[in-house]
Amino acid sequence: MNTKSAEDLMECSSEVHYSGFHMDGIEQRNVGTEQPTTSAIDEYKQPFLIGVAGGSASGKTAVCDMIIQQLHDQRVVLVNQDSFYHNLTEEELKRVQDYNFDHPEAFDTERLVTVMDKLKNSQAVDIPKYDFKGYKNNVFPARRVNPADVIILEGILVFHDPRVRALMNMKIFVDTDADVRLSRRIKRDTADNSRNIEAVLDQYSKFVKPAFDDFILPSKKYADIIIPRGGDNHVAIDLIVQHIRTKLGQHDLCKIYPNLYVIQSTFQIRGMHTLIRDSQTKKHDFVFYADRLIRLVVEHGLGHLPFTEKQVITPTGSVYSGVDFCKRLCGVSIIRSGESMENALRACCKGIKIGKILIHREGDNGQQLVYEKLPNDISDRHVLLLDPILGTGNSAVEAISLIIRKGVPESNIIFLNLISAPQGLHMVCKRFPRIKIVTSEIDIGLNEDFRVIPGMGEFGDRYFGTDDDDELVESRSL
Numbered sequence: 001m002n003t004k005s006a007e008d009l010m011e012c013s014s015e016v017h018y019s020g021f022h023m024d025g026i027e028q029r030n031v032g033t034e035q036p037t038t039s040a041i042d043e044y045k046q047p048f049l050i051g052v053a054g055g056s057a058s059g060k061t062a063v064c065d066m067i068i069q070q071l072h073d074q075r076v077v078l079v080n081q082d083s084f085y086h087n088l089t090e091e092e093l094k095r096v097q098d099y100n101f102d103h104p105e106a107f108d109t110e111r112l113v114t115v116m117d118k119l120k121n122s123q124a125v126d127i128p129k130y131d132f133k134g135y136k137n138n139v140f141p142a143r144r145v146n147p148a149d150v151i152i153l154e155g156i157l158v159f160h161d162p163r164v165r166a167l168m169n170m171k172i173f174v175d176t177d178a179d180v181r182l183s184r185r186i187k188r189d190t191a192d193n194s195r196n197i198e199a200v201l202d203q204y205s206k207f208v209k210p211a212f213d214d215f216i217l218p219s220k221k222y223a224d225i226i227i228p229r230g231g232d233n234h235v236a237i238d239l240i241v242q243h244i245r246t247k248l249g250q251h252d253l254c255k256i257y258p259n260l261y262v263i264q265s266t267f268q269i270r271g272m273h274t275l276i277r278d279s280q281t282k283k284h285d286f287v288f289y290a291d292r293l294i295r296l297v298v299e300h301g302l303g304h305l306p307f308t309e310k311q312v313i314t315p316t317g318s319v320y321s322g323v324d325f326c327k328r329l330c331g332v333s334i335i336r337s338g339e340s341m342e343n344a345l346r347a348c349c350k351g352i353k354i355g356k357i358l359i360h361r362e363g364d365n366g367q368q369l370v371y372e373k374l375p376n377d378i379s380d381r382h383v384l385l386l387d388p389i390l391g392t393g394n395s396a397v398e399a400i401s402l403i404i405r406k407g408v409p410e411s412n413i414i415f416l417n418l419i420s421a422p423q424g425l426h427m428v429c430k431r432f433p434r435i436k437i438v439t440s441e442i443d444i445g446l447n448e449d450f451r452v453i454p455g456m457g458e459f460g461d462r463y464f465g466t467d468d469d470d471e472l473v474e475s476r477s478l
């Protein structure tokens with residue numbers, strides 16, 4: 001994975017326009033001509049890598065073909081582990097029937113790691129073409145593979161090497177009955193009369209079955225998903241494709257940080273963002289739409305708290321099996337902008353205790369804690385930390401550190417936020433990998449004044465009316 005420091009990502013243009021939507025007719029508009037560089041984000045755009053392992057003739061190819069077919073609108077490449085078989089030496093060629101094609105050492109794993117690492121980092125690669133008749137991997141020309149959104153690596157032993165496994169976003173094991181695999185293999189290998197059944201069975205008992213027991217089956221434990229019956233299992237494949245689509249639709253940072261949640265974007269949400277980001281929006285509209293967005297973020301954040309099962313009897317006398325909210329919570333707002341989120345939290349959680357933290361900005365690089373008042377029993381509670389803007393991450397880190405010093409486990413903190421800059425997300429997620437962050441949009445970056453871009457300016461000034469709004473134009477409605 002390409003790890004860049006937050007500082008390395010600071011190169012962004014300061015003049016940025018927000019690409020919004022007209023709600024009537026849903027026409028996309030690009031308001032400005034000068035777009036910011038997206039190189040900072042592109043660094044983190046990584047393809048989704050799926051590993052498909054399983055015994056010989058288990059149906060891996062069928063599973064891959066079906067996934068590729070269903071992901072027809074995505075750029076998908078299929079890489080086969082067979083392409084990485086070592087060349088056979090003259091000696092080995094003379095006694096090919098004694099060569100173990102099913103052992104991990106039959107593959108050039110170093111080359112496989114290099115190629116997959118490049119593909120994962122969106123670089124084009126040359127993949128060897130293997131000649132199954134001549135047992136050579138130097139067929140000319142090699143296969144040129146360009147970067148794609150999804151890469152599928154298929155083969156009997158693709159889970160064997162930990163470096164290859166570490167690159168995978170999803171690991172699928174195709175689990176097919178041994179009898180079915182053997183009969184398929186016999187049919188396949190004798191189909192064109194190229195081999196007789198004795199030779200096929202001999203290879204099976206000498207190499208294929210032992211390798212399955214010693215290397216392939218033990219690698220099943222690494223799988224995220226085990227598909228019984230291979231390509232015949234349409235339900236499993238539909239579910240896998242749905243999951244891949246969700247992941248592809250997510251912001252790339254969500255793939256890096258599993259505890260980061262961006263609420264699902266709708267035109268309604270984009271419309272509200274368009275209004276609060278518009279420098280021409282008047283204060284009362286700004287407050288109205290910011291409040292609506294905040295309410296959505298708060299409701300979403302509450303969904304990440306633990307629940308217990310609860311059954312109730314409905315007026316029809318039927319049983320409804322539901323859940324009961326976690327009761328031990330509190331809010332903590334970062335003064336002053338965080339206070340704008342308190343009403344939404346109170347509206348959702350009656351009588352909730354809300355603590356406060358004031359962090360004074362000293363220059364633009366450092367933060368200094370100047371005031372805190374938190375519930376005495378905060379360490380027993382789940383904490384909803386409120387601040388609408390995550391910029392450099394300095395304020396959030398300061399506030400989270402204080403809450404942890406008060407005895408709250410990191411995993412009991414949920415940071416609720418409207419707009420996040422990638423720099424702040426990297427800083428907070430790396431420092432506190434177990435806290436959850438819920439945000440409504442991730443922006444492009446920060447400008448030289450550490451303001452989020454495109455952003456929405458100074459949230460506190462716009463929400464509380466301490467900016468100069470003489471010039472603002474008339475109110476508009478959604």
Ligand SMILES: Nc1nc2c(ncn2[C@@H]2O[C@H](COP(=O)(O)OP(=O)(O)OP(=O)(O)O)[C@@H](O)[C@H]2O)c(=O)[nH]1
Nearest residue numbers: 055056057058059060061062101102132135156208
């Ligand atoms: N005899 C022989 N077998 C080979 C050679 N190269 C690979 N194999 C066999 O090919 C098998 C790996 O391919 P499979 O997993 O069966 O291929 P596949 O088509 O992807 O399998 P499924 O799609 O799961 O049916 C190993 O079990 C090897 O024994 C070769 O040159 N000669």
Ligand SMILES: O=P(O)(O)OC[C@H]1O[C@H](OP(=O)(O)OP(=O)(O)O)[C@H](O)[C@@H]1O
Nearest residue numbers: 335336337389390391392393394395460
């Ligand atoms: O991630 P950072 O770079 O630390 O920036 C984020 C901080 O900036 C904003 O507050 P601001 O300092 O503008 O004060 P205000 O809430 O009083 O307007 C925001 O509410 C955060 O607290």
Ligand SMILES: O=c1cc[nH]c(=O)[nH]1
Nearest residue numbers: 391451452457458459
């Ligand atoms: O863009 C920014 C950054 C910090 N605080 C804000 O209110 N806006």
